[in-house]
Amino acid sequence: MNNRAAAFLGVLLLSALLATVPIRTVHSSPPHTIPPIVTTEWLNTHLGMENLVVIDIRSPEDYNASHIPGAINVPSYLWYTNPPFGMEVPWMEMPPEDYLFKLLGNNSITEDSLVVVVGSTSGILTPVPLALYxxxxxxxxxxxxxxxxxxxxAILDGGFDKWVADGYPTESGAVTPTPVTYSGTIKSDMLVDKQYVASKIGEAIIIDARDLEVYLGFIQEPWCARVGHIPTARSFPTPWLWNLNINATDGTVIYGTYKNTGILKAFADCIVGTNKSMEIIVYCGVGGYASTMYFVLSEVxxxxNVKVYDGSAQEWTSDFTLPVVYEDLGYDFMQLQDDYNQLQSDYENLQNSYTQLQNNVTQLQSTIAQLQSSYTQLQNSYNQLQSNYTYLRNSYTQLQRDYTDLKAKCDELTNLMYIFIATTIIFVISTVYLAIKIRKKG
Structure with a gap:
C-alpha cells in the first residue's frame, strides 16, 4: 500500500476514533447575544425574547400544517439564486443586495434582530442524501x-423535526410579519471568486467540505465537470459534523444534530489547524456543505478569517483552465472495498449461523420446557399415587388390627360358647339324672 493510501486509512481511523471517544466539551465565547447553535429547550424557553425572530425555511405546505409558535415562513429557495437549469453555472449563489435587504425587511428582520433559522433535518439517505442536504x-x-x-x-439544532420529537408546542396557519426597513452592511469579504482561490493555492488553507470519496475522485457529482479537488485542498467532509438519529425500520433520518463542541474542535484542530487567524477558504459542490463548514468554523x-468560495467545485471544474487533482488510490480503494464486502458477507453468514443457533436454542428450550411440564405432571401423579398407596396401606393396617381384634373376640366368644354348651349339656344331663332318680324314689 502506498503512502497516500496509508494517509487515507489514517484519516478514516482518526474520524472513527474522534466519533467514538468521549471528548471534553470546549465552550467557545463568541461575541453573540445568542448561541450560534441553540437547542430546542433553549428556544422554547426564549420564544418571548425581545428582538427574537424565528425563521422557518421549510415549504409553505409543511409550515402551514405545523410550525413553532410565532415562526415566520421564508422558504429556503428565496435565499439564493439559480441560473436557468442547464444554462450556466454556478448554482446556489447569493442574491443581489437590494433583493436580500427587501426580503429581510419584509420579514421583520433588522441587523440587530436575534434570528433563529429553523428547517428540516429529516429525510432519506439513499439514493440521494436529502436529510443531509x-x-x-x-x-x-x-x-x-x-x-x-x-x-x-443561530440555527436550531435538530430543526423542526427534533422540536416535534421533544414534545414542544406547535401551531398551524401563517404568521404575518411586520415589515421593517433593513439597513445592514454586506460582508463582501466573506465570499471569494475562483480567481482569488487560484491565487491563494499554497498560501491559504483550502477546505473541501464534500464527501471524502468525492474529494479523492472516486465519485463524480452530477453538477461537476471533472473529478478531483482544488490543489492543496484538505478534506473535511461536512457530514462528519453531524449526529444522525436513524429510523431503525426504514433507514431514514428522524433528525440530525451537531456533534458537541469538543469533537468539532478536535476535528478542526487536526484538519484545519489551531491558528484561529489563518486565512481559510471553504468550498463544496454547489454551496450547501460549504455554508455549514463556514458556520461551524467561524461562528462556533x-x-x-474564514471565506467561502461560493462557486465551489461546480464552477471550478467547469473552467478547464483551472487545475484539479485526485488521489491515485483507485486500486487500493477497490481492494479495500472488496475486503469490506467479503467481511460484510462473512459477517452476514455468521449472523445467519448465530440466528440459526438461536432458533435451535429456542427449540431446545421449548422441548426442555415441555419435558419439564411432563415431568412435573408425572411427579404430581406419582405423588398422588404415593398418597393413595399410603392411604390404602394405612387402611389395610387398620383393617388388620380390626381383624385381629375381631378374631380375638370371636375366639373368646367361641370359647364362651363351648363353655355354655358344655355347661348346658351338664345341666341337662344333671337335670335328667335327677329327674330319673326322683321318679325311682317315688
Missing part, C-alpha cells in the same frame, strides 16, 4: 443572513 440548507440561510450583516444568527469555533 436539508440540514446544510439551514446553514446556507444562516450564512446568507450573516453575509447581509445580521449580527446575531471562532476562526476569524
Amino acid at each position: 436539508n440540514t446544510a440548507t439551514v446553514t446556507r440561510v444562516a450564512m446568507t443572513l450573516l453575509y447581509a450583516g445580521v449580527k446575531n444568527v 469555533l471562532n476562526y476569524t
Whole structure:
C-alpha cells in the first residue's frame, strides 16, 4: 500500500476514533447575544425574547400544517439564486443586495434582530442524501443572513423535526410579519471568486467540505465537470459534523444534530489547524456543505478569517483552465472495498449461523420446557399415587388390627360358647339324672 493510501486509512481511523471517544466539551465565547447553535429547550424557553425572530425555511405546505409558535415562513429557495437549469453555472449563489435587504425587511428582520433559522433535518439517505442536504440548507440561510450583516444568527439544532420529537408546542396557519426597513452592511469579504482561490493555492488553507470519496475522485457529482479537488485542498467532509438519529425500520433520518463542541474542535484542530487567524477558504459542490463548514468554523469555533468560495467545485471544474487533482488510490480503494464486502458477507453468514443457533436454542428450550411440564405432571401423579398407596396401606393396617381384634373376640366368644354348651349339656344331663332318680324314689 502506498503512502497516500496509508494517509487515507489514517484519516478514516482518526474520524472513527474522534466519533467514538468521549471528548471534553470546549465552550467557545463568541461575541453573540445568542448561541450560534441553540437547542430546542433553549428556544422554547426564549420564544418571548425581545428582538427574537424565528425563521422557518421549510415549504409553505409543511409550515402551514405545523410550525413553532410565532415562526415566520421564508422558504429556503428565496435565499439564493439559480441560473436557468442547464444554462450556466454556478448554482446556489447569493442574491443581489437590494433583493436580500427587501426580503429581510419584509420579514421583520433588522441587523440587530436575534434570528433563529429553523428547517428540516429529516429525510432519506439513499439514493440521494436529502436529510443531509436539508440540514446544510439551514446553514446556507444562516450564512446568507450573516453575509447581509445580521449580527446575531443561530440555527436550531435538530430543526423542526427534533422540536416535534421533544414534545414542544406547535401551531398551524401563517404568521404575518411586520415589515421593517433593513439597513445592514454586506460582508463582501466573506465570499471569494475562483480567481482569488487560484491565487491563494499554497498560501491559504483550502477546505473541501464534500464527501471524502468525492474529494479523492472516486465519485463524480452530477453538477461537476471533472473529478478531483482544488490543489492543496484538505478534506473535511461536512457530514462528519453531524449526529444522525436513524429510523431503525426504514433507514431514514428522524433528525440530525451537531456533534458537541469538543469533537468539532478536535476535528478542526487536526484538519484545519489551531491558528484561529489563518486565512481559510471553504468550498463544496454547489454551496450547501460549504455554508455549514463556514458556520461551524467561524461562528462556533471562532476562526476569524474564514471565506467561502461560493462557486465551489461546480464552477471550478467547469473552467478547464483551472487545475484539479485526485488521489491515485483507485486500486487500493477497490481492494479495500472488496475486503469490506467479503467481511460484510462473512459477517452476514455468521449472523445467519448465530440466528440459526438461536432458533435451535429456542427449540431446545421449548422441548426442555415441555419435558419439564411432563415431568412435573408425572411427579404430581406419582405423588398422588404415593398418597393413595399410603392411604390404602394405612387402611389395610387398620383393617388388620380390626381383624385381629375381631378374631380375638370371636375366639373368646367361641370359647364362651363351648363353655355354655358344655355347661348346658351338664345341666341337662344333671337335670335328667335327677329327674330319673326322683321318679325311682317315688
